[in-house]
Amino acid sequence: MLEETDPFLVFWGERRLCTLASPRPDGSLHQVPVGVTYDPERHVARVISAGSSFKVRNLEARPGARVSVCQVEGRLWSTLEGEAWVSRDPEAVAEAVRRYALRYREPRENPDRAVIEIVVTRVMGNVRPERSGIVP
Numbered sequence: 001m002l003e004e005t006d007p008f009l010v011f012w013g014e015r016r017l018c019t020l021a022s023p024r025p026d027g028s029l030h031q032v033p034v035g036v037t038y039d040p041e042r043h044v045a046r047v048i049s050a051g052s053s054f055k056v057r058n059l060e061a062r063p064g065a066r067v068s069v070c071q072v073e074g075r076l077w078s079t080l081e082g083e084a085w086v087s088r089d090p091e092a093v094a095e096a097v098r099r100y101a102l103r104y105r106e107p108r109e110n111p112d113r114a115v116i117e118i119v120v121t122r123v124m125g126n127v128r129p130e131r132s133g134i135v136p
Helices: 007-011 054-060 090-103
Strands: 018-023 029-034 037-039 044-050 065-073 076-087 113-125
Touching: 007 076, 018 054, 029 054, 037 090, 044 054, 044 090, 054 076, 054 113, 065 113, 090 113
Parallel strands: none
Antiparallel strands: 018 029, 018 065, 037 044, 044 113, 065 076, 076 113
16 A cells, blocks of 8 residues: 555545546536545546446446546646546445545445546646656
8 A cells, every 4th residue: 555645645535526527429528526536556546426327327338438537625736537437346336435435434325336447547737746656
């Protein structure tokens, strides 16, 4: 486990609302508020959601679509970009819920829950890791 003293990991570990931007079928952007967790060892950002939500259905129809998640606090900001994949696998969902509970709070029960996993390939913003290996 990477030590969470790096400013980037602290920023992505504090309770903070984020947004997810993903392409709609017509190419325009669908942007919604979400909770995001970041796994620095796998370079994966996760978003839990109801499986019936537009964002999940939209990304299930476009596996590997490019998306971004962003968070802002005053003048500080960070955006993670990458390819998104939806999983309904119980183990993947349980891991996403576990991480969400650590950053935010225990989510309500939802038997229709899915997880959007974003394989991060680009990081932007003025909150950057101080050491290598935290982001790709």
